[in-house]
Each structure stands twice: as C-alpha cells, then as structure tokens.
Amino acid sequence: MTNAVAGLGLAPDAAMVTFPIEMFLPGSDIGPVRARKQEFYDGLTRWRSSLAGAGAGEPPMLRVEGTSVEDTFARANHLMLANRWGDGLPLWPPTRERVDWILRGTAEARGRKLGTFPPRGGVTTVVRHRAGDGGRAA
Numbered sequence: 001m002t003n004a005v006a007g008l009g010l011a012p013d014a015a016m017v018t019f020p021i022e023m024f025l026p027g028s029d030i031g032p033v034r035a036r037k038q039e040f041y042d043g044l045t046r047w048r049s050s051l052a053g054a055g056a057g058e059p060p061m062l063r064v065e066g067t068s069v070e071d072t073f074a075r076a077n078h079l080m081l082a083n084r085w086g087d088g089l090p091l092w093p094p095t096r097e098r099v100d101w102i103l104r105g106t107a108e109a110r111g112r113k114l115g116t117f118p119p120r121g122g123v124t125t126v127v128r129h130r131a132g133d134g135g136r137a138a
Helices: 004-008 031-035 037-045 069-082 096-103 126-137
Strands: 113-117 122-125
Touching (some): 031 037
C-alpha cells in the first residue's frame, strides 16, 4: 500500500494505521478503531522518519523555468507528477482564463451559492467550486 500522505508533502514512510473503508460507513461499528487507539497516539507522538538522516538539513529549493508562464506551469506540473508530489491530478493554478473556459460549459450564474462547508460555514459558489477546481485540473 502506498502511503497516501506522501503526496501531501509528508514523509513517504509516515506512520499509518489502516482499516477497511466499510468500517467508516454510517452505522458501522468503530470499536476496532478504539481498540487500536494507542497506534494512533504512537504514530502522532513517537514516529520519526527513517528518511530524515542525521544532519540532512533542509531540502534544496527547486527552480522551474520555461519559455512562458504556461510553459513554466507545464514543466512544474510534470516535475511534481514525475516525483509523485501530489494526488495524481494535474497541479495547475486556476487562472482567470482557465476558470472562464470552464464556465463556458454551464448556464449557471458565476456567483450562485452551491453550499457551505463545516465547521466554519465557508461559502462555495460556481466559480469557487466547479470552475476553480476544474481550472486546476484542466
């Protein structure tokens, strides 16, 4: 099993406690999670990466250059995907041009409220959710 947090910038050997997904469905018994809570605590408080090495210091800063902004984004995207520094989806910034292109495919108003996100109640709109996320993945 590949460690899912490695793509989030955490060490690929980060502590993991795994369970079958069915355990987290509504109405399921989460007793096995309670029984293994010490594994969670140890993973959060005692784990040390074996990849850190003594005196490894900070990783070097990366620099990506291209012939244009779009070319630079394409090269950076390729570098990140080749090194598995993400979730496998393209890592494009949602530029105004990409968002506008995505919105051409909907009749919905740009500011239409789609819902809120707990716990702070952040509002998501057509632009923030559909076009913004789509623009990053386009």
